[in-house]
Amino acid sequence: xxxxxxxxxxxxxxxxxEKGLGDGTCSYGLSNGEDIYxxxxxxxIIGPAGTIHENRIYSLKLYCDENYPESPxxxxxxxxxxxxxxxxxTGKVEHSRLSCLAQWKSSNSLEDxxxxxxxxxxxxxxxxxxxxxxGSLF
Amino acid sequence: xxxxxxSHTTSMFAPEMKGLHVIEFxxxxxxxxxxxxxxxxxEFQASFQEEYEDFSVGSSKMHSSSHQFSVPFFGQQHDSRLxxxxxxxxxDDLEAGDDNEVEALIKKNAVIKTAIExxxxxxxxxxxQLRDKExxxxxxxxxxxxxxxxLQVITHEQPHIMTKFERIRxxxxxxxYLNIILFxxxxxxxxxxxxxxxxxxxxxxxxRFDPGQLTVQQLKEKLALRTTIPANSMRLVYSGRVLKDEDxxxxxxxxxxxxxxxxxxxxNRAAEQAANVPPSSTGQRSTNSATTNPFANFDQDLMRSMxxxxxxxxxxxxxxxxxxxxxxxPTMRQMIERNPEIGxxxxxxxxxxxxxxxxxxxxxMREMMRNxxxxxxxxxxxxxxxxxxxxxxxxxxxxxxxAGRNNDQSSEAANRRLAEMLNVESPPEGRINVTPxxxxxxxxxxxxxxxxxxxxxxxxxxxSFGIMGFQMPFPSPSSAxxxxxxxxxxxxxxxxxxSQTNETPNATSLTNAPGTTQNFSNINIPQNLSxxxxxxxxxxxxxxxxRFMTSSQFASxxxxxxxxxxxxxxxxxxxxxxxxxxxxxxxxxxTSEPPETRFRAQLQTLEEMGFMDQxxxxxxxxxxxxDVNSAIEMLLRNLNSA
Numbered sequence: 001x002x003x004x005x006x007x008x009x010x011x012x013x014x015x016x017x018e019k020g021l022g023d024g025t026c027s028y029g030l031s032n033g034e035d036i037y038x039x040x041x042x043x044x045i046i047g048p049a050g051t052i053h054e055n056r057i058y059s060l061k062l063y064c065d066e067n068y069p070e071s072p073x074x075x076x077x078x079x080x081x082x083x084x085x086x087x088x089x090t091g092k093v094e095h096s097r098l099s100c101l102a103q104w105k106s107s108n109s110l111e112d113x114x115x116x117x118x119x120x121x122x123x124x125x126x127x128x129x130x131x132x133x134x135g136s137l138f
Numbered sequence: 139x140x141x142x143x144x145s146h147t148t149s150m151f152a153p154e155m156k157g158l159h160v161i162e163f164x165x166x167x168x169x170x171x172x173x174x175x176x177x178x179x180x181e182f183q184a185s186f187q188e189e190y191e192d193f194s195v196g197s198s199k200m201h202s203s204s205h206q207f208s209v210p211f212f213g214q215q216h217d218s219r220l221x222x223x224x225x226x227x228x229x230d231d232l233e234a235g236d237d238n239e240v241e242a243l244i245k246k247n248a249v250i251k252t253a254i255e256x257x258x259x260x261x262x263x264x265x266x267q268l269r270d271k272e273x274x275x276x277x278x279x280x281x282x283x284x285x286x287x288x289l290q291v292i293t294h295e296q297p298h299i300m301t302k303f304e305r306i307r308x309x310x311x312x313x314x315y316l317n318i319i320l321f322x323x324x325x326x327x328x329x330x331x332x333x334x335x336x337x338x339x340x341x342x343x344x345x346r347f348d349p350g351q352l353t354v355q356q357l358k359e360k361l362a363l364r365t366t367i368p369a370n371s372m373r374l375v376y377s378g379r380v381l382k383d384e385d386x387x388x389x390x391x392x393x394x395x396x397x398x399x400x401x402x403x404x405x406n407r408a409a410e411q412a413a414n415v416p417p418s419s420t421g422q423r424s425t426n427s428a429t430t431n432p433f434a435n436f437d438q439d440l441m442r443s444m445x446x447x448x449x450x451x452x453x454x455x456x457x458x459x460x461x462x463x464x465x466x467x468p469t470m471r472q473m474i475e476r477n478p479e480i481g482x483x484x485x486x487x488x489x490x491x492x493x494x495x496x497x498x499x500x501x502x503m504r505e506m507m508r509n510x511x512x513x514x515x516x517x518x519x520x521x522x523x524x525x526x527x528x529x530x531x532x533x534x535x536x537x538x539x540x541a542g543r544n545n546d547q548s549s550e551a552a553n554r555r556l557a558e559m560l561n562v563e564s565p566p567e568g569r570i571n572v573t574p575x576x577x578x579x580x581x582x583x584x585x586x587x588x589x590x591x592x593x594x595x596x597x598x599x600x601x602s603f604g605i606m607g608f609q610m611p612f613p614s615p616s617s618a619x620x621x622x623x624x625x626x627x628x629x630x631x632x633x634x635x636x637s638q639t640n641e642t643p644n645a646t647s648l649t650n651a652p653g654t655t656q657n658f659s660n661i662n663i664p665q666n667l668s669x670x671x672x673x674x675x676x677x678x679x680x681x682x683x684x685r686f687m688t689s690s691q692f693a694s695x696x697x698x699x700x701x702x703x704x705x706x707x708x709x710x711x712x713x714x715x716x717x718x719x720x721x722x723x724x725x726x727x728x729t730s731e732p733p734e735t736r737f738r739a740q741l742q743t744l745e746e747m748g749f750m751d752q753x754x755x756x757x758x759x760x761x762x763x764x765d766v767n768s769a770i771e772m773l774l775r776n777l778n779s780a
Contacts (some may be wrong), residue, residue, distance in 0.1 A: 020397025031379020
């Protein structure tokens with residue numbers, strides 16, 4: 001399979017994010033529209049219904065280094081959240097604790113990460129976890 | 139007539155009745171046009187004629203009757219009577235024939251009779267209608283003719299109505315052009331984009347708006363009308379960011395076709411949520427954060443591209459349109475009314491064309507500005523040129539600016555502004571004529587006095603003059619106080635000399651700048667400012683004025699309005715003199731300071747030059763109003779005379 005160059009992949013993801021081609025539960029885009037390296041991204045996850053996260057919007061920042069998509073991006077939660085895969089001190093999503101990051105494939109996208117995180121929130125094990133007050137930040 | 143005859147003959151001689159078609163045709167409810175009926179019947183008559191001939195040849199019995207009836211039918215309308223006759227004779231004649239045949243004939247006869255009646259009625263009806271219509275039309279024609287006549291009478295009697303009408307039409311045209319231009323401007327300025335909105339539940343929808351004109355809060359309010367989510371619990375998420383209520387939408391770089399997620403959040407948590415936005419996002423595109431001012435983003439590029447569009451080009455290539463556009467602006471119009479020169483400029487098609495070219499081409503604009511600056515700089519080096527500049531400033535720049543500001547000139551605020559303006563103006567004066575500026579109230583070591591320098595001092599002083607009188611607590615005595623002081627001087631010959639030397643550049647510069655009087659009148663000082671009531675002052679001022687007026691150069695060349703002459707001087711509300719007296723009064727207050735301290739610097743200069751008699755020096759300086767040059771001249775003259 002042909003290796004997609006970093007910028008091509010990120011541009012494609014950017015377009016998808018701006019046009020909202022996903023399922024509408026996650027949103028992502030460049031944090032600085034003039035960033036030609038497309039390294040810093042913002043993401044939001046809309047809390048899944050029927051969980052403690054309902055009616056909450058979680059903000060994240062994602063950093064794609066020059067090895068993306070060969071290596072996974074670094075993902076941080078900005079909104080404080082109580083999830084097993086999230087470092088409770090830094091908000092960093094631990095690679096080892098999230099399957100798609102642990103078994104990263106170059107065909108994976110930023111959206112995949114956000115969706116996986118959302119699934120984690122809705123996971124029966126996690127969905128009743130006590131959460132910090134809305135609006136608090138890491 | 140042919141109708142009647144044909145029908146009759148049909149009934150008489152053709153039992154099988156080709157004519158039934160005709161009857162069908164004519165008994166139809168619809169009123170047929172008479173010509174059509176006639177045509178149809180003629181056709182039928184022709185075809186029947188043959189049959190009739192065959193029939194009459196074959197049956198001699200019928201011949202006589204047919205002959206008998208064919209005659210009276212021509213030219214006769216009394217159908218019923220005739221038909222009765224027909225029936226009876228037919229019965230008589232056909233006694234020997236088949237009864238059935240006769241009966242059939244009678245029936246058909248009746249049918250034809252009613253048919254004929256119908257036709258007659260229909261044609262009559264039609265004719266009547268036609269006549270009515272014609273009458274109506276005639277009436278309309280008559281009314282029209284009457285109106286036309288009336289109009290002619292009106293336009294003949296009152297031609298101005300016609301011109302008024304034309305003017306109104308022109309105005310309407312102009313208005314249309316303006317609307318087109320405004321429309322284009324608005325259109326190019328308002329950047330509507332189509333954005334998809336995707337609620338977390340339910341179908342998405344498109345909404346068209348201008349992200350530069352709406353805050354997130356306003357957008358939410360608009361969206362609330364289309365969703366079930368109230369604005370205060372609505373969150374908008376775009377590109378991984380929660381949109382903050384107070385931001386303009388375009389801060390987030392939303393583009394055509396992009397999607398904004400609409401999420402229902404917890405009520406009244408909007409503010410808290412807003413804090414969730416990463417700080418890095420706030421700095422982004424801050425340059426883009428457009429204001430609500432519709433012309434804020436109307437940048438030069440856009441202007442240029444607009445100016446290059448063929449339509450605008452065409453519109454603007456017509457100076458008349460441009461002129462009327464300018465005239466539509468009330469402040470501009472006011473300005474033009476006040477300053478006919480500007481009106482001339484605007485009426486000059488080549489100027490307008492040049493302006494348009496400039497607007498189209500920023501390089502050209504820059505070039506023109508540079509030329510302008512250059513011309514101004516050159517002008518300043520010419521003796522008296524500075525006054526031209528000053529005049530230009532007063533007649534053009536100032537009204538232009540004040541028209542732009544749209545303020546009442548006579549208000550005190552306007553005066554303060556004027557003062558401000560003049561203060562702003564003065565540094566360039568000082569910069570341009572650096573060395574020779576004779577500043578009577580500053581220490582001076584320089585004895586050279588160039589013409590331009592003198593002019594600057596005298597006329598640089600004058601406009602500020604009026605303002606100092608009431609604005610500045612410390613009115614630096616300018617040329618006026620110098621003149622006033624010179625009149626105080628005891629030695630008459632030296633004073634006249636002095637005042638002459640003062641007046642010479644003064645008068646020439648005045649004549650160089652015929653607009654100087656305008657300068658004075660441009661300074662709008664409130665008339666209610668109390669004039670000096672001290673008779674001593676009045677006397678002194680009168681002296682000064684007389685000196686001014688009797689100066690032959692001044693009086694003959696200047697062509698002052700009557701009110702400038704001393705006789706009407708103090709009765710006239712001319713602001714110039716009001717100011718003059720004001721500043722004179724003010725200057726008097728400064729003399730309370732001993733001259734030694736006041737003229738310390740000047741005295742020092744004089745001593746350095748070798749004039750050692752301090753009392754004499756002070757007297758000379760007092761007489762010269764602190765002007766070292768004049769003082770030196772005076773001292774030298776005194777020395778010579780001694």
